[in-house]
Amino acid sequence: xxxxxxxxxxxxxxxxxxxxxxxxxxxxxxxxxxxxxxxxxxxxxxxxxxxxxxxxxxxxxxxxxxxxxxxxxxxxxxxxxxxxxx
Amino acid sequence: xxxxxxxxxxxxxxxxxxxxxxxxxxxxxxxxxxxxxxxxxxxxxxxxxxxxxxxxxxxxxxxxxxxxxxxxxxxxxxxxxxxxxxxxxxxxxxxxxxxxxxxxxxxxxxxxxxxxxxxxxxxxxxxxxxxxxxxxxxxxxxxxxxxxxxxxxxxxxxxxxxxxxxxxxxxxxxxxxxxxxxxxxxxxxxxxxxxxxxxxxxxxxxxxxxxxxxxxxxxxxxxxxxxxxxxxxxxxxxxxxxxxxxxxxxxxxxxxxxxxxxxxxxxxxxxxxxxxxxxxxxxxxxxxxxxxxxxxxxxxxxxxxxxxxxxxxxxxxxxxxxxxxxxxxxxxxxxxxxxxxxxxxxxxxxxxxxxxxxxxxxxxxxxxxxxxx
Ligand SMILES: Cc1cc2nc3c(=O)[nH]c(=O)nc-3n(C[C@H](O)[C@H](O)[C@H](O)COP(=O)(O)OP(=O)(O)OC[C@H]3O[C@@H](n4cnc5c(N)ncnc54)[C@H](O)[C@@H]3O)c2cc1C
Numbered sequence: 050x051x052x053x054x055x056x057x058x059x060x061x062x063x064x065x066x067x068x069x070x071x072x073x074x075x076x077x078x079x080x081x082x083x084x085x086x087x088x089x090x091x092x093x094x095x096x097x098x099x100x101x102x103x104x105x106x107x108x109x110x111x112x113x114x115x116x117x118x119x120x121x122x123x124x125x126x127x128x129x130x131x132x133x134x135x
Numbered sequence: 136x137x138x139x140x141x142x143x144x145x146x147x148x149x150x151x152x153x154x155x156x157x158x159x160x161x162x163x164x165x166x167x168x169x170x171x172x173x174x175x176x177x178x179x180x181x182x183x184x185x186x187x188x189x190x191x192x193x194x195x196x197x198x199x200x201x202x203x204x205x206x207x208x209x210x211x212x213x214x215x216x217x218x219x220x221x222x223x224x225x226x227x228x229x230x231x232x233x234x235x236x237x238x239x240x241x242x243x244x245x246x247x248x249x250x251x252x253x254x255x256x257x258x259x260x261x262x263x264x265x266x267x268x269x270x271x272x273x274x275x276x277x278x279x280x281x282x283x284x285x286x287x288x289x290x291x292x293x294x295x296x297x298x299x300x301x302x303x304x305x306x307x308x309x310x311x312x313x314x315x316x317x318x319x320x321x322x323x324x325x326x327x328x329x330x331x332x333x334x335x336x337x338x339x340x341x342x343x344x345x346x347x348x349x350x351x352x353x354x355x356x357x358x359x360x361x362x363x364x365x366x367x368x369x370x371x372x373x374x375x376x377x378x379x380x381x382x383x384x385x386x387x388x389x390x391x392x393x394x395x396x397x398x399x400x401x402x403x404x405x406x407x408x409x410x411x412x413x414x415x416x417x418x419x420x421x422x423x424x425x426x427x428x429x430x431x432x433x434x435x436x437x438x439x440x441x442x443x444x445x446x447x448x449x450x451x452x453x454x455x456x457x458x459x460x461x462x463x464x465x466x467x468x469x470x471x472x473x474x475x476x477x478x479x480x481x482x483x484x485x486x487x488x489x490x491x492x493x494x495x496x497x498x499x500x501x502x503x504x505x506x507x508x
Binding site for chain 1: 179226256300301347350351352354356433503506508
């Protein structure tokens, strides 16, 4: 599984857990912020899960809107060394 | 009781060493204004973070046991672990001037506003970026511990419109800068030894390098500062609790009612045992999470347990205080009686560092409930 797919699944899982109703599948390009899918607790939960599953630590400067726009952007922040298919 | 509930020998030694150092100072502190008291503690090296969180909490417990007023213990815990630690951990050692470490410079944590209390994303204070990269800060922060006496403030301000999670950015603001005004200290009833007030910012120039992180990284820092507070801030109460337990035991032994010592009545003994349990649990939780922080566990991953710790210890402190107040009888309500109850301090724990009810939401969310706050 690629990093992108792992991350997509992680984000989808956390969003599903936090939502009180059904959630459409999350694709790499699904806008996360403008749709209101992410509140602050969900964002920090995603960060925590990334740190646990991917064994990386995100700095404060990486936990910003540009990196949470969609899963693809997040993947670039988490695994910058891996080329992310556009 | 002399047995230190919930402390192993090594930790108890550290607490006692701090108590010994603080005892001569404690006597000078009652009635002194905050700055004078702070200076006296600093002169004895009692304001400096001793590197490990565990040692820091042990030092603060020692101060409390020596009789340093609870409000000063609270202020110190909040300086070291609510502001300094999270800032250094997130942004490196250089983020704070050296004089902060010795306690010469006092910080405050300015998040709350008159309207945005438990809902910080609704805050109004704003920072607008200028062409040269600096910011113009406008707004008002209210109910800020140490605001009337602080030199520097960690200020969260909005850098974007709307209540979205990345609208906030943290800044380190010089409180003697032009455009900053402080209100008089509020008539604060809880922890009165540290003053509380509001800060007003009118067109305050904040240099680019005083932005902490990136635009929008307020959420990340805020999560860290609040998780630190929730982990160990209530550690300030351990020393004061031990003192209250000790004096309650003496009182129950010495005072005679119904022709026998009060403490010979089982319900009295039961209340004392409840107090001991509350202190025991509180020590276990605070020192336990301190150890995990020292082991390098990520503060973000501890956020759920930090919330559990804060709720548990603050609720125990309230229950503990109720027992002590009942056993002190009328003397609990008379200043200078030797058994005067401290009620506002414990109850304030329901509200600061995240109201307990909102923290319950955090806990339930961690467990997988789809609950919103
Ligand atoms: C001793 C003390 C020191 C403080 N120091 C500082 C400081 O240094 N810096 C700083 O920025 N702030 C400080 N504060 C302020 C503190 O952070 C706020 O009081 C807190 O965030 C709550 O805001 P509020 O008082 O406006 O309560 P509100 O937001 O008005 O809420 C009041 C109560 O309503 C309930 N409530 C509200 N909304 C919900 C909800 N969605 N779900 C469940 N319950 C809800 C809760 O029980 C809550 O306690 C301090 C407060 C105290 C008491």
